[in-house]
Amino acid sequence: MLLHDLLFRLRALMQHPAMESELDDELRFHLERQTDKYVKSGMSEAEAARRARLELGGLDQVKNECRAVRGVSLVESLVQDLHYSARTLLHSPVFTACAVLTLALGIGANTAIFSVINRVLLNPLPYPNSQELLAARQNDSLPNLKDMQRQTHSFASSGGVNIAPADFTGNGEPVRVHAAYVDAGLLATLGVQPMLGRWISAEEDTTGGARNVVLSYRFWRDFLGGDAHALGRAIRLSDKTYTIIGVMPRDFTLPRELADVFVSLWAGYPEDAPDRDVHSMHTYWRLKPGATLPQAQAEIAQADHRLAEDFPDTEKERGTVLMPLHESLVGNVRPALLILFGAVGLVLLIACANFAMLLMARAVTRQRELMIRASLGARSGRLIRQRLTESTLLALVGGATGLLAAKAGTTLLLALKPAELRLDAIPMDARVFVFVFAISLLTGLLFGLLPAWSATRGDIAEALRENARTTSTGVSRNPLRSLLVTAELALALILLAGAGLLIKGFLRLRSVDPGFNPGNVMTMYLQLPGARYPQIPSQTNFRRELLARINSLPGAEAAMITDLPLAGNYVGHRVVVDGQPARAVGTEPEVQTLSVMGNYFGVMQIPLRTGRDFSAMDRAGEPLVAIVNQAFVKQLLPGQNPIGTRIDWARSNEPHQWMTIIGVAGDVKHSGLDQLAEPAVYAPFSQNDERWRRFMTLVIRTRVPVAGLVENVKKQLWSMDSQMPVSDIQSMDDLLAVSVAQQRFNVLLLGSFAVLAVALAGVGIYGMVAYRVNQRTHEIGLYIALGAQHRDVLRLVMKDGVKLGLLGIVLGLAGAIALTRVMVSVLFEVKPTDPATLIGVAMLLAAVTILACYIPARRALKIQPMTALRRE
Amino acid sequence: MPSRSIDLPQGTLDLLILRTLSLEPLHGWAVSERIQQISSDVLRVQQGSLYPALHRLERRGLIKARWGTSENNRKAKFYELTKAGRRELEIEQDAWQKLTAAVSQILETA
Numbered sequence: 001m002l003l004h005d006l007l008f009r010l011r012a013l014m015q016h017p018a019m020e021s022e023l024d025d026e027l028r029f030h031l032e033r034q035t036d037k038y039v040k041s042g043m044s045e046a047e048a049a050r051r052a053r054l055e056l057g058g059l060d061q062v063k064n065e066c067r068a069v070r071g072v073s074l075v076e077s078l079v080q081d082l083h084y085s086a087r088t089l090l091h092s093p094v095f096t097a098c099a100v101l102t103l104a105l106g107i108g109a110n111t112a113i114f115s116v117i118n119r120v121l122l123n124p125l126p127y128p129n130s131q132e133l134l135a136a137r138q139n140d141s142l143p144n145l146k147d148m149q150r151q152t153h154s155f156a157s158s159g160g161v162n163i164a165p166a167d168f169t170g171n172g173e174p175v176r177v178h179a180a181y182v183d184a185g186l187l188a189t190l191g192v193q194p195m196l197g198r199w200i201s202a203e204e205d206t207t208g209g210a211r212n213v214v215l216s217y218r219f220w221r222d223f224l225g226g227d228a229h230a231l232g233r234a235i236r237l238s239d240k241t242y243t244i245i246g247v248m249p250r251d252f253t254l255p256r257e258l259a260d261v262f263v264s265l266w267a268g269y270p271e272d273a274p275d276r277d278v279h280s281m282h283t284y285w286r287l288k289p290g291a292t293l294p295q296a297q298a299e300i301a302q303a304d305h306r307l308a309e310d311f312p313d314t315e316k317e318r319g320t321v322l323m324p325l326h327e328s329l330v331g332n333v334r335p336a337l338l339i340l341f342g343a344v345g346l347v348l349l350i351a352c353a354n355f356a357m358l359l360m361a362r363a364v365t366r367q368r369e370l371m372i373r374a375s376l377g378a379r380s381g382r383l384i385r386q387r388l389t390e391s392t393l394l395a396l397v398g399g400a401t402g403l404l405a406a407k408a409g410t411t412l413l414l415a416l417k418p419a420e421l422r423l424d425a426i427p428m429d430a431r432v433f434v435f436v437f438a439i440s441l442l443t444g445l446l447f448g449l450l451p452a453w454s455a456t457r458g459d460i461a462e463a464l465r466e467n468a469r470t471t472s473t474g475v476s477r478n479p480l481r482s483l484l485v486t487a488e489l490a491l492a493l494i495l496l497a498g499a500g501l502l503i504k505g506f507l508r509l510r511s512v513d514p515g516f517n518p519g520n521v522m523t524m525y526l527q528l529p530g531a532r533y534p535q536i537p538s539q540t541n542f543r544r545e546l547l548a549r550i551n552s553l554p555g556a557e558a559a560m561i562t563d564l565p566l567a568g569n570y571v572g573h574r575v576v577v578d579g580q581p582a583r584a585v586g587t588e589p590e591v592q593t594l595s596v597m598g599n600y601f602g603v604m605q606i607p608l609r610t611g612r613d614f615s616a617m618d619r620a621g622e623p624l625v626a627i628v629n630q631a632f633v634k635q636l637l638p639g640q641n642p643i644g645t646r647i648d649w650a651r652s653n654e655p656h657q658w659m660t661i662i663g664v665a666g667d668v669k670h671s672g673l674d675q676l677a678e679p680a681v682y683a684p685f686s687q688n689d690e691r692w693r694r695f696m697t698l699v700i701r702t703r704v705p706v707a708g709l710v711e712n713v714k715k716q717l718w719s720m721d722s723q724m725p726v727s728d729i730q731s732m733d734d735l736l737a738v739s740v741a742q743q744r745f746n747v748l749l750l751g752s753f754a755v756l757a758v759a760l761a762g763v764g765i766y767g768m769v770a771y772r773v774n775q776r777t778h779e780i781g782l783y784i785a786l787g788a789q790h791r792d793v794l795r796l797v798m799k800d801g802v803k804l805g806l807l808g809i810v811l812g813l814a815g816a817i818a819l820t821r822v823m824v825s826v827l828f829e830v831k832p833t834d835p836a837t838l839i840g841v842a843m844l845l846a847a848v849t850i851l852a853c854y855i856p857a858r859r860a861l862k863i864q865p866m867t868a869l870r871r872e
Numbered sequence: 873m874p875s876r877s878i879d880l881p882q883g884t885l886d887l888l889i890l891r892t893l894s895l896e897p898l899h900g901w902a903v904s905e906r907i908q909q910i911s912s913d914v915l916r917v918q919q920g921s922l923y924p925a926l927h928r929l930e931r932r933g934l935i936k937a938r939w940g941t942s943e944n945n946r947k948a949k950f951y952e953l954t955k956a957g958r959r960e961l962e963i964e965q966d967a968w969q970k971l972t973a974a975v976s977q978i979l980e981t982a
Contacts, residue, residue, distance in 0.1 A: 026899075029942070030923075033901040056920055065921075
C-alpha cells in the first residue's frame, strides 16, 4: 500500500505534464457526456454545456483537488517554501552572512580533513586488486625472498626492491638519481605493465644477466625528452652502461619508494645479490585469489623456520610479519588523522550550536510575522516546515561555501604536511561531495529542527510576553539556548585540552637535547662511484683530501660520518665484547655502527665523557680503536671501565681483530627526538672501511654565510672529481625540524581547530548575553533608575552567561579526561590527563567566557534609564 | 433534476464508487450516472467531488485506471476494482450494514 502510494506520487512528480493532460482529457470527456445527455433531453447546446459545467463545479477547483490527492502539492509547496526562504534571507543579509559563515567554517574544516582521510585512508592503492597485496614488515635478502616464494603456496607472486642512489652521468652535470634495485617479480606483484617496451624478464634477473634499465616516466621525460625511440638506447649509471628496455606509466609509483630508474639487483650489484645475510630489500607479496592472510602468514612462518635451520649462522632470528600493504602504508598516520577528524567534528558541532542560536534569535525577531501567518491559519506543521526549509537552505549554501574554504584549506594542508603523509594532491572526488552534501543537509535539518521546534513552544510565547512589556520578574531563560551554550563551551574545552596536551608534548619534544649542537652546521651527502674508487685506500685518500681542502676554506670546519643523526638511516652490526662469555650465534647485541673522519665530535659538539678523541694517528695499520656512546656502556659494559675494553664485530673471521675502546661520547638521538638513544660504536673510516661503504655525509660547522660555503665546497669537490654529484644539502637545524614535522603538523592543525572552537564558543556566549541585554533593556533601565551600581548591573547581565560558561567548562573537563585518552599514541611524554594542562586550558577558557560576557554587558551599563523607559 | 434528492453523507462516496465498479469497469461519468440511476435519483453525486475521490482511490491502490474506448467511441478513462479494492469493499459494506442496522434500531425503538 505504502509502496503503491509512493509510486503513484513519484509518477505524479516525474510525469507531471502527462498527468495534467490526462486529467484534462478525463474531465473534458465527462463534460461532453453530460452535455450530450442534456441535449438529448431537449436542451439547447449552449444551455446543456453551461449546466454540465455548473454541476461539475469550478473546473480549476476540481483539478486542484485532484492534484492535491495526487500528492504533488508536497513538491509544489516545497518550491513555494524555498522561494519564500530565499526572499526573506536576502532581506536580512547580516543574519544570512553570519549563519552561512559559521557553517562554512565548520563544514569547510571538516571537508578539508575528510578529503585527506578520503585520499589517504579510504582510497584504494593505485594497483589492480590492491587488497591482495601484502608487505613484509622486515627487509629481507634476495635469496631469502626466492626461497620463501618457492616454499609457499598462498602467493601468486612476490617481489623486492632496494633503493640506492646512483650517479647518472653523460648528460651534462652529474645527477644523483634514485635507482630501484629490483627483482623481476616486483612488477607482476604490483600488477602493473610498462607504458613503453617491457619489464625486466626472469631470464635477465640472474647472475650474468643483461644490463637493462626501465625508466620512470619522469626520468624519461626530463632526461630523454620523452623520446619515443628511447628503447634500445644506452645510459650510464654509476659508471656502468645500461640499455633502456622500458618506460613506466606516468602515474606509476612504488608503494613507498621514490625511484627514477629500475635495474635488476643482479645487474646493479652482481657481487651483493647472492648475499643471504644482507637484508636490504623491501618485499611485497600478492596473495592468490582465495588465499587468506593468516594462511599466508602461517606458511611464511614455516619458511622462516626452515631458513633458520638451513642457515643458522645468519638466519636464526627470523620473524617475518606480513601485513596488508595499505595498512603498512597508512597505519602510522591513521591515529593522528582520526584524532584530527574527531576534533574537527567537535568544531562543527560548536558551529552548529551557534547556527541554532542564530536561528532562535531570528525566530524571536520575526515572531510578529510568524504570529500573523499562524493567525491566518498556517498550521504549525507547515510553519515548522517553512523554517526547516530556511535552515536547510542556509546549511546548503554554507556547505557550498565550506567546499570553497576546504579547497583553500587543502592547499594549505599540502604545504604543511609532513613527508610521512604520502600525499601529493588532495583531489575532491564524488565521495567528498557526498560528504559535504550529507553533513550540510543533516546540519540544516537537525539544528534547524531544534529551534523550530522550540519556537512553536516557549520562545514565541516568551518573546510575546516580553513584547507585551510586562516587567518580567523571572529571567527570560530559554532552556535550549542555555543547553547549547553549555555544550559549546564543553566541546571547546575538550578541543583546547587536546591542543594543549599536543603543544606541551611538542614543546617537550623540541626541548629534548639531541646530543649535538645543530646550530650552524651544514650537511651534504656524497657517494664514491665504485668504478672509480674500487679500493679502500683510494676511498680513504679521497676523503682525506676533500676534508683537508674544505678545512682550508675560511670559517669552515668539516668532518664526515656514514649516517647522519635524524636522517633516518644507520647500519646495525652485532658486537662481541672481549672477556664476556660468548653468546649463541645470532643473539649478540646489535649496535649502530658509524664510521667517522675528521674532528666529527668537535664539529657536531658531541661531548666526550671520558677517554680521548680519535687522532690522526688512528689510521690503517695502527691498532684498531673505537669510541662508544653512553648507552653502549650502560647496556653492554655495566659496572665496567669502558676504556681499554676490546670489542669486535660478531661473526668476523677468527682470530678476532679487536678494537680497543678509547673514549665514550655523549648519547645522540640518532633515530628521532622521541626515541631512546641506542648503543653506538664510532670507528675511523680509515680503520673500519669496507668496499660497499662508499657513502658519507659531510658535516661542516661554519662561521660564514651558508650559501657561499656550499658553492665553495662544491668547487673543491668538483676540482677533485667533476663527475660526483652532491645531494641532500641541508642544515642540521632543518633536519631537526623535518624530524618533528609530523608532530608539528598535528599541533598546527589541532591548535587551529581549538582556536576556531574557542572563537566560535566565545561568539556563541557573546551572542546569548547580547541578546538578553537587548531583550531586557527596559528592565535594566528601570534597575539603573532605581539606583543600581555598575557592579550590580554587570552582575545581573553577566551572571547567567558566566554560570553557563563555567558549567560548560566543568563538563568539558570531565569530557576531556574521558576523551584525551585516545591521544596517547600522538603525545610525547605527556599524560593525557596532565593536570597542569587541563587546569591551564580551563582557566584560559574561563577568561574567554568572562570576556565574551563582559563586552555585551558593558552595553547594559550605557543604557539611559529614560531612553529605556521611553521604549515602553 | 428531482427536487427531493439528498446529498451523500460524508465518507459514503468511496463506498458507492467501489460498489459500482465491482460490477464492471466504468469511466467517471458512467459512475455518477449509475449511482444516480440505481438510487432512483434519490442520491445525487456531487460531480466535483467524484473525480478527486476516484483519484484518491487510485492512489490508495483500491482501483486502477486505464484508457479505453467509450460506448460512443471516444477515448475515456476506465476505472476497475483491484483485489485490494474488492477486499476493502467487503469490509466497508459490512461496516455500513452494521452501522445502518444499529442506527435504524435506535430510530425505531428509542
